[in-house]
Amino acid sequence: MxxxxxxxxxxxxxxxxxxLESVHRCWTRWAGEYGITAERFGKVELHGRTAAEVAADLLPAHVVPEAVARIEDLEVEDVPNGGVxxxxxxxxxxxxxxxxxxxxxxxxxxxxxxxxxxxxxxxxxxxxxxxxxxxxxxxxxxxxxxxxxxxxxxxxxxxxxxxxxxxxxxxxxxxxxxxxxxxxxxxxxxxxxxxxxxxxxxxxxxxxxxxxxxxx
The missing domain is CATH 3.40.50.1000 (HAD superfamily/HAD-like)
Known part of the structure; x- marks a missing residue:
């Protein structure tokens, strides 16, 4: 073809x-910081979606902007750790x-x-x-x-x-x-x-x- x-x-x-290694590491830490259980977090599709969409599925609307900024910081800071x-x-x-x-x-x-x-x-x-x-x-x-x-x-x-x-x-x-x-x-x-x-x-x-x- x-x-x-x-x-x-x-x-x-x-x-x-x-x-994938970095995503798992950072989002697991993020979920813990925001009190999201592993069971609930495991039901959310991460791949191919924006962080804002994921956060909106899991958190009250007023928390989402702060939570999105937090996961961005975690993932950017993790880049040098070899997960990419x-x-x-x-x-x-x-x-x-x-x-x-x-x-x-x-x-x-x-x-x-x-x-x-x-x-x-x-x-x-x-x-x-x-x-x-x-x-x-x-x-x-x-x-x-x-x-x-x-x-x-x-x-x-x-x-x-x-x-x-x-x-x-x-x-x-x-x-x-x-x-x-x-x-x-x-x-x-x-x-x-x-x-x-x-x-x-x-x-x-x-x-x-x-x-x-x-x-x-």
Whole structure:
């Protein structure tokens, strides 16, 4: 299968990098600080959602702003502790793309996303973060904003995601979707193409069009 695109839009955590160790460490501490039981916390989906959405599920509205600031501080401070690393294929694939033809679209705050990306040497020219949006994934707004920032037609964009909410966001934006089974099993991922990680893909540019295909 070959996919042709004007622009490529990448989720960050679970797609370009893995931060599962850091997320578990920080959110477990955060939940304890706010008196949230392990049973209740275990029922909340963290991946692919903004911290504000997660906090709103667990805490009274008047506490949410303070709680969101706290988890951001914990996660940013934890970056140097080794809980963030590149996923296979990330640098090779990004290095094959023309400048200005890809962006990172993440549910993390800009401060946290930049800290994690800088830690692994990835410096996107365009970054859409939780600070930039009013409605997070699965709403199409984040990916539509990413396409707009790159000057690309949404119908000619490809979204790379590991989470169901992110894939729904990409599809709602009218984009082609590629799912990575880095955090969820393939059965939970509804996408045009499902692969293990970015190392399973090859990219070439032909007449100004980015062509993506699965490796044999």
């Amino acid at each position: 070959k996919i042709r695109a004007q622009a490529l839009l990448f989720d960050n955590d679970g797609t370009l990098v893995s931060s 690393h590149l996923l296979p294929g990330t640098l090779d694939l990004l290095g094959a793309l023309p400048s200005g033809r890809w962006a990172v679209v993440t549910s993390a705050t800009r401060r946290l996303a930049e800290a994690r990306l800088a830690a692994v040497g990835v410096l996107p020219g365009t970054l859409i973060a939780a600070d930039d949006i009013t409605r997070g994934k699965p709403d199409p707004e984040p990916y539509l904003l990413g396409a707009r920032a790159l000057g690309a037609d949404p119908a000619a964009c490809v979204v790379f995601e590991d989470a169901p909410a992110g894939l729904r966001s990409g599809r709602a934006a009218g984009m082609t979707t590629v799912a990575l089974t880095t955090t969820h099993p393939a059965a939970e991922l509804d996408a045009d193409l499902v692969v293990e990680d970015l190392s399973a893909l090859s990219v070439q540019v032909i007449d100004g069009v980015v062509e993506i295909s699965a490796r044999d």
